[in-house]
Each structure stands twice: as structure tokens, then as C-alpha cells.
Amino acid sequence: MTEWRKRCLGEITSFMSKGIPPKYVERENENTVRVLNQKCNRNFEINYEESRLHDCSKKKVPADKMLQPGDVLINSTGTGTAGRVAQLYDVPTPTTIDGHMILLRPTEEIDSIYYGYAVKAFQPKIETLAEGSTGQTEINRKRLQEEIVISFPEEKETQERIARFLLNIDEKIKVNGKINKNLEQQAEALFKAWFLDYIPWNGSVPDSWIDGKLGDFADIKRGGSPRPIQKYLSDSGLRWLKISDVTSLQTPFVIDIKDHIIEDGLKKTVFLKEGSLILSNSATPGIPKILDVDSCIHDGWLYFPKSKFSREYLYLYFKYIRQHLVNLSNGSVFNNLKTDILKNYPTILPDKETLHRFDAIVYPMFLEMQNRTRESHKLAAMRDALLPKLMSGELDVSDIDL
Structure with a gap:
């Protein structure tokens, strides 16, 4: 012992x-x-x-x-x-x-x-x-x-074994993060090559592509907030996504949402299923994310129930135009990206075949990022559960292969 x-x-x-x-x-x-x-x-x-x-x-x-x-x-x-x-x-x-x-x-x-x-x-x-x-x-x-x-x-060797076990978990999470970053950069580079530089078309927009506004090609809706929100917050129930949940998130996918609201708040908010694309429109505007869990969104979020673009295309598009959107936003305390700004944003719709070819390339990249995000979330949960037990001696490590 x-x-x-x-x-x-x-x-x-x-x-x-x-x-x-x-x-x-x-x-x-x-x-x-x-x-x-x-x-x-x-x-x-x-x-x-x-x-x-x-x-x-x-x-x-x-x-x-x-x-x-x-x-x-x-x-x-x-x-x-x-x-x-x-x-x-x-x-x-x-x-x-x-x-x-x-x-x-x-x-x-x-x-x-x-x-x-x-x-x-x-x-x-x-x-x-x-x-x-x-x-x-x-x-x-x-x-x-x-x-x-x-x-x-007391034995330093045992200390080192416990530390190495926990460090290996964190190293795996870091590796997943690096792979996700690389995949996202590849997708962004492809998006730029095709839809900003038009490299496959000798630098020119094909005649078959349609010039318009984003609102012509996608429905843009706003979330909703039951008020006063303190009456609806709960330790459990429906997930309640805040912008602070994503500002430091280094993956396209949102899987960890801390707050919840009671079901009575459902009448005054918007409930979205996992897989939905969202975009922040206040406080820190222009952040695109993809929900990997069901969640309610407040009026600081925009969502897109119908679109001629895939969610992956829109995600990359919003990342590209984010600074433009921030410059157009306004607010006395927080920047506010009004829905009309997005609806009227100049946008080109490529032909269906081009969009299909692009999605066929980037979809597997996003799927890999999603799987690695899920794995990292599980690893972090395991680390957090084991950490206090390993650090207190509650787990007898003498018979455990760490």
C-alpha cells in the first residue's frame, strides 16, 4: 500500500x-x-x-x-x-x-x-x-x-505514474485539437481557392453562378429569450447556449453547454436539433458554430432553417466574411449584427454541381473534426472524474496499471 x-x-x-x-x-x-x-x-x-x-x-x-x-x-x-x-x-x-x-x-x-x-x-x-x-x-x-x-x-515514482496517466489524456486531447485545426485550415484553403480566387475557373466567376444577396439563398432567423431569464434558468432541463460557451472554442462543433432552462421557457425561445448551424449576432458577433447537441438559443444567435448552401459551406463562408460583418455591426455597449445586415450581404450562388463537388470534399473533413471533438469531450470528462480521486488517494493506484 x-x-x-x-x-x-x-x-x-x-x-x-x-x-x-x-x-x-x-x-x-x-x-x-x-x-x-x-x-x-x-x-x-x-x-x-x-x-x-x-x-x-x-x-x-x-x-x-x-x-x-x-x-x-x-x-x-x-x-x-x-x-x-x-x-x-x-x-x-x-x-x-x-x-x-x-x-x-x-x-x-x-x-x-x-x-x-x-x-x-x-x-x-x-x-x-x-x-x-x-x-x-x-x-x-x-x-x-x-x-x-x-x-x-510518498514515493515519487508513484507520483510520476499518476501524472503520466493524466498527461497522456491531455496529450491525446491536444493531438485531436491540432488535427482539427489542420483539417479546418484545409477546408478554408479549398473554399478560398474555389469561391474567392476562382482558381478552377481561371480566376473568373462562371456565368452560370447567380449574383444576389444572402437572404435570397438562405432563410435567416433569430433566436429568442424568455425574460427575465433568471426565472427560467435551471440546473437541468433544456440546454441554453450562451455566446461565452463558444468564444474560446477551437472546433466548429458545440458539444459542451453549461446552462439549462426549464421547459416553460420553450415558448419564448428557439429549440434547435443537433447539426444546426448558428451564428452569433451580438456581444461577439459573427462566430459560426455547428451544434452537436440539441439546444435552445437566445436572441443573440441567428440560425438558418433553409438554405441553398450546405452548413459546411455557410460555416466557411461566415468565417471568411466575419470581419466584414463585425465592421457592419453596431451597438452602444456590445456590437450587434442585425438580421437585415446579413440578409442584404452580397453573395454569389454557385451552380448545384459545383456545390455538390465541394461538399463531397469538405464533408468528410468536418465529420472527422466532429468525431475528434466528441472523443476529446469524453476524454476530458474522464480526466475530470478521475482527477480528484487520483489526487486524494481514494483510488488505490498500487494495483492499477497507469
């Missing part, structure tokens, strides 16, 4: 600090380093696309605040994101963090990857350590060190 120890997080943490107040610049040079912020912290991993550049010639970065493989990062502030945990397994370029994140490094007593997963297991608890007024909350680092109690096997 493996012996387990318990330590307060502060006892097994050799270094804990907030990040720097950056001096941002736009261009990379010999004096710049990458700076991660809370937007970079997504679903247990770091996305460098949201990072920015800091000029070290204006403000030096302490050596201990330059990130290393194995470092654990926690969002210290951010509405809905304070307490979110991620771990760095590699650092591809010199990188630090800003003051909205906390950096943690373990002592020699505990394997660094195990340490990261142990902290992740306490994310719900860590989120409750945010203190302050509404919109200005921040994780209390003293409470973080004292109230988070980590369990770990």
Missing part, C-alpha cells in the same frame, strides 16, 4: 508570485519577451495567441518570473476566470506573466507534473478564494497557500 502525505500548498511550493506590470510594444525585437494574461488560460492549457510583447529595455523581468516547463499558472483576476488553473509543459519562447496571473513552482518533494494536476483538482475551491467587490475580485494568495491541502504519494 502506497503511503500518502498531506501538505498545505504553501509547504510544497518553492516560489509563488504575481506577474509584472508590462510595458507593451507591438513589434518583436531582441529586447522583447512574451507576456501571458488571463485570456491565454483556457481549459487547463495555455494559448499563446492572446499573449503580447513586453519591452525589457523599459522594465526588466526578474529571472525567477521568467516561465519554465512545469510552472503552474492561476488567473488571479477576471470575471468568470479567476482561479482558473493551467500548467506549462514547454515554453517555446522567452515568456513571463502579467499581474493578473499567479506563478507557482513546487519544491523537490513533489513531482512537478503531479503538482500541476493536484492544483487543478482544487480549481473549484480556488475559484472561491477570489475576494473583493463585484468585477474587481482577486485570488487571496495567503488563503491559497493555507487552505488548499494537497495529498500525494
Whole structure:
């Protein structure tokens, strides 16, 4: 039987600090380093696309605040994101963090990857350590060190086995994400070649294609919201898709919807079956997604009950014209993409044979992306279910082949 120890997080943490107040610049040079912020912290991993550049010639970065493989990062502030945990397994370029994140490094007593997963297991608890007024909350680092109690096997070999098991799950999820990104890029490149550059037709629009507006070729409808929405929200029932569910989603398919509404709200909203294409029209407008589960959509979404285009074609089309749509949207607080803007958007309808040939190529790509999204969702659910049990000693790992 493996012996387990318990330590307060502060006892097994050799270094804990907030990040720097950056001096941002736009261009990379010999004096710049990458700076991660809370937007970079997504679903247990770091996305460098949201990072920015800091000029070290204006403000030096302490050596201990330059990130290393194995470092654990926690969002210290951010509405809905304070307490979110991620771990760095590699650092591809010199990188630090800003003051909205906390950096943690373990002592020699505990394997660094195990340490990261142990902290992740306490994310719900860590989120409750945010203190302050509404919109200005921040994780209390003293409470973080004292109230988070980590369990770990005494033998480092067992720690490493548990960590490797969990890491293998996350690596598979990452591989699926990379394959999906590559497939989507291939589909986008084909769409551009055929319907923007007209390469198969020597750079010219074929005479048989019809010039019109999107509303001529597709029905464009808007979702609906029962109000006040607080009366209809529930822990279970009909899924209720929010735009925040998809803003950081790196796949065309929506499978994880957090909120629900009661059936009484069905009269004032729109219920869509899985496979439906949707497009955000407010807050963060112009995001196309395909539902992989049944869901209700509020009036911040548009949907397309009938169309001469396939959902895959429309998805790629909306990705191409998104910036144009954002520029046309308006709103005093949030951008709002009015239905009429989309209905009147200039659009060309290719002939049926061309559309059929295109769909025959891209449909298998989208099907593969859908299958890999589903697999990753199941893997993440398995990881999240096993994580607290593996990190607490509830599962006896001595007889398990990890």
C-alpha cells in the first residue's frame, strides 16, 4: 500500500508570485519577451495567441518570473476566470506573466507534473478564494497557500505514474485539437481557392453562378429569450447556449453547454436539433458554430432553417466574411449584427454541381473534426472524474496499471 502525505500548498511550493506590470510594444525585437494574461488560460492549457510583447529595455523581468516547463499558472483576476488553473509543459519562447496571473513552482518533494494536476483538482475551491467587490475580485494568495491541502504519494515514482496517466489524456486531447485545426485550415484553403480566387475557373466567376444577396439563398432567423431569464434558468432541463460557451472554442462543433432552462421557457425561445448551424449576432458577433447537441438559443444567435448552401459551406463562408460583418455591426455597449445586415450581404450562388463537388470534399473533413471533438469531450470528462480521486488517494493506484 502506497503511503500518502498531506501538505498545505504553501509547504510544497518553492516560489509563488504575481506577474509584472508590462510595458507593451507591438513589434518583436531582441529586447522583447512574451507576456501571458488571463485570456491565454483556457481549459487547463495555455494559448499563446492572446499573449503580447513586453519591452525589457523599459522594465526588466526578474529571472525567477521568467516561465519554465512545469510552472503552474492561476488567473488571479477576471470575471468568470479567476482561479482558473493551467500548467506549462514547454515554453517555446522567452515568456513571463502579467499581474493578473499567479506563478507557482513546487519544491523537490513533489513531482512537478503531479503538482500541476493536484492544483487543478482544487480549481473549484480556488475559484472561491477570489475576494473583493463585484468585477474587481482577486485570488487571496495567503488563503491559497493555507487552505488548499494537497495529498500525494510518498514515493515519487508513484507520483510520476499518476501524472503520466493524466498527461497522456491531455496529450491525446491536444493531438485531436491540432488535427482539427489542420483539417479546418484545409477546408478554408479549398473554399478560398474555389469561391474567392476562382482558381478552377481561371480566376473568373462562371456565368452560370447567380449574383444576389444572402437572404435570397438562405432563410435567416433569430433566436429568442424568455425574460427575465433568471426565472427560467435551471440546473437541468433544456440546454441554453450562451455566446461565452463558444468564444474560446477551437472546433466548429458545440458539444459542451453549461446552462439549462426549464421547459416553460420553450415558448419564448428557439429549440434547435443537433447539426444546426448558428451564428452569433451580438456581444461577439459573427462566430459560426455547428451544434452537436440539441439546444435552445437566445436572441443573440441567428440560425438558418433553409438554405441553398450546405452548413459546411455557410460555416466557411461566415468565417471568411466575419470581419466584414463585425465592421457592419453596431451597438452602444456590445456590437450587434442585425438580421437585415446579413440578409442584404452580397453573395454569389454557385451552380448545384459545383456545390455538390465541394461538399463531397469538405464533408468528410468536418465529420472527422466532429468525431475528434466528441472523443476529446469524453476524454476530458474522464480526466475530470478521475482527477480528484487520483489526487486524494481514494483510488488505490498500487494495483492499477497507469
